[in-house]
Amino acid sequence: MLEAAGLCRRYGKSLALKNFSLSAGPGEIVGLVGPNGSGKSTAIKILATLIRPSAGKASICGADVVKDPLKARLELGYVSERVAVWDELNAYENLRCWGRMRGMDPKEVDKRSGSLLKELALEGERKLVSNYSKGMKQRVAIGMALLHSPKVVLLDEPTTGLDPDGRLLLRDIILRLAKEGRTVLLSTHDLSEAAKVCSNVIFLKKGRTRGTGDPAKEDMEARYRELMA
Amino acid sequence: MSFRALVGTEALRLLRGWKASIYLALSLVLAVAVTVILGTGDPNHETPMLNMGTIWPFACLQLIFCLTIFASDAFSSDAGRGTLQLYIMLPKKRITILLSKLVVPVIFFYAGIAIFSVAFTFIPYSTGFWKLWAAMIGFDSLLFFALLFSTLFISISLKGAGAPILVSSILMLYLFIWPYQTAATFGSVNPFFVGASMMNDMWDGALDNTLPILNFILLTAGAFALSYYTLARKEVPE
Numbered sequence: 001m002l003e004a005a006g007l008c009r010r011y012g013k014s015l016a017l018k019n020f021s022l023s024a025g026p027g028e029i030v031g032l033v034g035p036n037g038s039g040k041s042t043a044i045k046i047l048a049t050l051i052r053p054s055a056g057k058a059s060i061c062g063a064d065v066v067k068d069p070l071k072a073r074l075e076l077g078y079v080s081e082r083v084a085v086w087d088e089l090n091a092y093e094n095l096r097c098w099g100r101m102r103g104m105d106p107k108e109v110d111k112r113s114g115s116l117l118k119e120l121a122l123e124g125e126r127k128l129v130s131n132y133s134k135g136m137k138q139r140v141a142i143g144m145a146l147l148h149s150p151k152v153v154l155l156d157e158p159t160t161g162l163d164p165d166g167r168l169l170l171r172d173i174i175l176r177l178a179k180e181g182r183t184v185l186l187s188t189h190d191l192s193e194a195a196k197v198c199s200n201v202i203f204l205k206k207g208r209t210r211g212t213g214d215p216a217k218e219d220m221e222a223r224y225r226e227l228m229a
Numbered sequence: 230m231s232f233r234a235l236v237g238t239e240a241l242r243l244l245r246g247w248k249a250s251i252y253l254a255l256s257l258v259l260a261v262a263v264t265v266i267l268g269t270g271d272p273n274h275e276t277p278m279l280n281m282g283t284i285w286p287f288a289c290l291q292l293i294f295c296l297t298i299f300a301s302d303a304f305s306s307d308a309g310r311g312t313l314q315l316y317i318m319l320p321k322k323r324i325t326i327l328l329s330k331l332v333v334p335v336i337f338f339y340a341g342i343a344i345f346s347v348a349f350t351f352i353p354y355s356t357g358f359w360k361l362w363a364a365m366i367g368f369d370s371l372l373f374f375a376l377l378f379s380t381l382f383i384s385i386s387l388k389g390a391g392a393p394i395l396v397s398s399i400l401m402l403y404l405f406i407w408p409y410q411t412a413a414t415f416g417s418v419n420p421f422f423v424g425a426s427m428m429n430d431m432w433d434g435a436l437d438n439t440l441p442i443l444n445f446i447l448l449t450a451g452a453f454a455l456s457y458y459t460l461a462r463k464e465v466p467e
Binding site: 051080 | 234464
């Protein structure tokens, strides 16, 4: 479902990502863990078709992210590090407009929006998003990413700004997505979060993959210390 | 359907903000001002006080307002606020996104023109007035599209709201106020500025039949191609 091989990305002379590879199937939750500037967001942005790799290949459900980005985007849900929602609209309007812009059936959009807003505890919110807290905006962004029931979900530090309730809610959603057979790639700074939800963790530092860890078999904190030393 | 949704979302966002109110209010003020000026002419004359020089400055101001308020930060404000990625993530071709962003300033521009037209119905002029007004709208439209794409290109290339609005305003004021000086300074690009020079001819009341349509078309096509090329290669800024 989600494949990447030898991905590299340069910004001028600096190498933000080097030789990043990944393979994740249905129902898998893969974590990307590393300090700031380790290349987590760069890897996710390449997979989300937002930036192009300098070298390497990646595909979403068989669609190449460089050669066939439109097809890849059909199966992709993405929540960015920087909350991307329209401030001038309310939560429901954000979801409805996003769904219709994607070409979804209006009835389906209304049905999915209603159930997602309920799940995200945003039901009945009539205020414009500009009046929301960062955590609430983040929940709207998560709703938008899941609206079209994507097969692959990319989450770039989605817990940033979320309160404890929001974090628990998001954890439940991620686990539900995996149960439904969707592939989730989660970038996070939070080792305990990664240990609780991920089936596999990739450790990155300065754009290079330092190793992987299996939260079911290993202590993630000890593994992190071992690889990042 | 999705193109309509793109345009609808864009229009809804603008209507919820301050820009649409400011623009429509300014259009109304300009329309009332030009109506009052025209209305003080000799009503027995077939087209009293009527020459392009009377209406042109007002129509130009309305055009500038529209372009600077709506087009100059159509993409750049989204890039600044992080919502550009929503458009880029759509499973749609970039040309669809570019065109959808183009439609909204066009709608608002003609809404402004409609406000002018409604205001003019209060002036008891003969049909000659409306013929000239129609010609005026035609010329204004040519200029509008040429500048619209240039403004969109600026918006695609920059980030944030302030800088693109400033650059677009300077560009437009330059083209409007100093056409002859510009043409004289940069002789090799004279054809580009012929359109602006023609405006001064119109200012003097001579509606020439040799409107520089070709120049406008070339400017529109060139700016469109450049806008599309830049947007097609656009990556989401950090």
